[in-house]
Amino acid sequence: MIEVRELREMVELERVDALFDDIWHFGPGAPPITIELMRALSHAGGYVAGAFDGDVLVGGSVGFLAADRTLHSHVTGATRRGAGLDLKLHQRRWALERGLERVTWTYDPLVRRNAHFNLAKLGARPVEYLPCFYGILDDAINQGDESDRLLASWPLTAPHVEAPARREPYDLPDPGDAGDAVVALADEGGRPVAAPVGDARRVLVAVPGDVEGLRRSDPGAAKAWRHAVRDVLGGLMAEGHAVTGFSGKRYYVVERA
Structure with missing residues (x-):
């Protein structure tokens, strides 16, 4: 059973730093957060937490x-299945205890499992597309890719968030099931292909099956996906259309105004 608790001591923060490096393998001087800043955030009332399986640290999260x-x-990272969800639920309780209404975070829109977790499982919704938000990242996972990010917003007291947080079922229909959905960006043979959508009210935007593997095996294809999703999904969001879900573990669902 995983236990999540706040962390304050330097020895604990050093373990979080080591866990983050084990996940991302950051280059020298390029971690997303330093031990010293974690210490300052914790002391000032920010959020610094660790997920433990017994005495083993299996996840960490830092927020402000x-x-x-x-x-x-x-930044949130986990090495054990389930630890990411436990950290998010701990964040939710922590925020509600302090009278906060939402939790936000950024994530790479090309990573399918993160999109599914954030939108389909947690019920968060992207509210802004941020091109190359952190610049070029050279860690082992990002492989020099441009750091486009989606800003996700998690409304903590919405019914579709509260029920899963209580481990209760919630009948949230797959937003891509409707027959009127039109594919605006498709995956054809591992490559992105954009298509006209006419006056369709609901459109689907595909992301690659494994962008992290693609960065290693075919950097050109990974770059093509980056720019295609930026143009199509980012373009739709810039026009004021809303991302309402993630369908079939492969498509963003966008409702056009």
Whole structure:
């Protein structure tokens, strides 16, 4: 059973730093957060937590208070299945205890499992597309890719968030099931192919099956996906259309206004 608790001591923060490096293998001087900043955030009332399986640290998360009664989760990593969900649920309880209304975080829109976890499992929704938000990242996972990110917003008291947080079923229909959905960006043979959607009210935007593997095996294809999703999904969001879900573990669902 995984236990999540807040961390404050330097020896604990050093373990989180080591866990993050084991996950991402950051280059020298390029971690997403330093031990010293974790210490400062924890002391100042920010969010620094670890997930433990017995005495083994299997996940960590660091966040800070943001505007509009929000906790912004800056970095979260886990090495054990289930630890990511436990960390998110701990974040939710922590935020609610402090009168906060939402948790936000950024994630790579090309990573399917993260999109499914964030949108389909947690019920968060992307509210902004951020091109190359952190610049070029050279860690082992990003492989020099441009760091496009989606800003996800998690409304902590919405019914579709509260029920799963209580481990109760919630009948949230797959938004891509409707017959009127039109594919705006398709995966054809591992390559992105955009298509006209006419006046379709609901459109689907595909992402690659394994962009992390693609960065190693075919960097050109990974770059093509990056720019295609930026143009299609980012373009739709810039026009004011809403991302309402992630369908079939492969498509963003966008409702056009």
